[in-house]
Structure formats: structure tokens, C-alpha cells
Amino acid sequence: MRYYPTPGFCAQAKTDGYLYVWIDSCCINPTSSAELSEAINSMYRWYENAQCCYVFLFDYPKNNNTWFTRAWTLQELLAPKQTKLLDPHHHHQTRDLAEDIHEITSIPREILTKSESVYSASIAQRFSWASRRRTTRNEDMAYCLLGLFDIQMPLLYGEGSKKAFLRLQEEIMKVSDD
Template identity: 45%
Template sequence: MRLINTNDGWFEEFICNDIPPYPILSHTWEDGEKKIDMTCRIAKKDGYQYAWVVTCCIDKSSSAELTEAIKSMYQWYQQFSVCYVFLSDLPPPQVAPLEIALSRCRWFARGWTLQELIAPANVVFFDGEWKDRGDKETLIDHLVSITGINKGILRHTQSLSSMSVAQKMSWAASRTTTRIEDTAYSMLGFSTST
């Protein structure tokens, strides 16, 4: 696994059981080295020496590495210490009430972010100015309203295996992906996870 050292920004490789704790960045795709820099800054402030960002920690030129990443993504998300969600289109509090602005964020309409919301136990949401706007627990009522996913699944007090296939598919129904096949890939792990 390739991680970013939050002290110097260099990549380091880790094998199997030697992987240190680290946060990940979840975001919608757009240009921005700043996102990587801010992720490292916040991770370092939170006491992490390493961070993981999909745009640079997976070698997409390697079909074997990309295939393995797609198959393992849900399990990886479960193992992360914390998921930082950067909502670039979430305005600061003085511009719009959170309950209205949050539901308009495109992050909730993307296919891959479904895994990033459900799998990690700890998810922290940042607005477009990188201000902490709450976590999965403090925003639970908003998240249920926006996504239709019940509290038990989001809190990990109810197993995914207890949900019907139709229910799981309904969570993805309003989400889009760049490629059609990514819709199916973004649901990998839902059927085998507990």
C-alpha cells in the first residue's frame, strides 16, 4: 500500500501488517493539489504521520493494481482510521444553513462516495474552505434524510447483510458514475460485508 508521509509529502510503501494508522480523503473529482496538501496538514494536526488519497496513492497505469484496488476498496474504507470528506461546493455557515446546503453537495450524487460514507466508522465533513462542519454522528439525521440509508447502517450497529439487495440498490439509484461499469464496481463489498 502506498501512503503519503504528512511530514514531507513523499510516498512510502507498506506491506500487509506493517500498515500504520492513516486517514483518507474522499472528494469529488476536480483539479487540486491543494486537496492533497490540506489532507496532509489536517492529518498531521490530528496526529497521523501518513494519509491516503485515491488520486495519487493508486497507480492507475497498472491494471493489476487498479483491479486489486477496486476489489478491495470497501474493505480498505472499513480499516481507515478516519475519512475526511471535502465538500468543495459546501458554502460557509453564514452563506446557507447546513441542512439546506449539505443536501445540494454533489458528493451525495456520486457513486463511489457511497462506500466512503458507509464503510468507515469515523467520517468528518469539511466545507469548501476546509472548515470542519461535523462528523457522521453529529450529522446523522441530515445524512439519513439525504441518502435514505438508515442510522443502524451508518452507525455500524446493523449489518449490511441484514439489508435486502433492493434496499442497497436504492441507495445507489440516484447516484451517478463517469462510466457505467463503475456503478457496479462502487457497490462491490456491499453483498459480502457484515
């Protein structure tokens, strides 16, 4: 499923003083395997370098909001310096949502508020954050975690989730003793 921004997204970015926006669902060509592989291996770093990530919660305020169950959205939540959650009317949710998000995702509040790094969490803990999330393609459950472990590896769609996870674990073991 591809998500496209509504006109309110750009208006909010302009109001917040940003001159440029980048929209992953519009700026990555999923039909080009080379572009898709580069994007997936770089995505976490792109979000990490972003000044702000806007998240459009089209079904807010439900606790089972679709955004909190999609595996790829972990990057949008954890990597940027700042994440702004916008409700269906493009209003920024100004109250502290860290407690709500913690209860939905089990991600520690300290990581959600950026007072601790994602990398301070154990490998098992980072894996657990994706355990209740879903992807369209089986292999994406492993590929969406590359940035959370600071790993890059070739994407092999068709290999199945078991092989993708084994390759991910092998790459993690090369750089960690956790």
C-alpha cells in the same frame, strides 16, 4: 473526474494525530488495468480498515452536494469506522449530520451512525442506495457496489452496465439467499 486533496487535508489529519494518509485519487494508477482491478476489489476493505475517512465537501452545505451523488463515495460513507466531513474551509462539521445524510441518501440512520452493519440491510436496500448516484463509466455503477455485498469479481470495462449488473447479481446469489 479525479479529485485531489487540498493542503488543508493533510493539516487536518496531522491535527487529529495521524502520521499517515492514503488518498485514493492520488495512490491508484487508473491507466493500469491490473492495479485498478485490484484496487476496486479491495477498496471497501481498505476503507473499512481505515481509522478515519476525511471527505472534502467542496460545495457544502448544498443538499445536492456532488459527493452525495457520486456512486464511488458510498464506500467512503459506509465502510470507515469514522467519516469526517470537511467544509470548503477544512472545518470539520461537528454537528450530527446523520439526519441530513439520511434525507439526501435514504440510508438508514442506524447504518450511518454505525450502530448497525451495512450487511444488516437487505440486498434490495443496498442496491437502492446507489440508484440515484452517477458514475463516469457505465460498468462502475455495478463495480462500486462490490464492497457493499462483500463480493469480488473481475472488471471487464466495455461489457456495459447490464452485463456488469448481471455478473454482480450472479456473484451475490452465490453467497446469499436474500
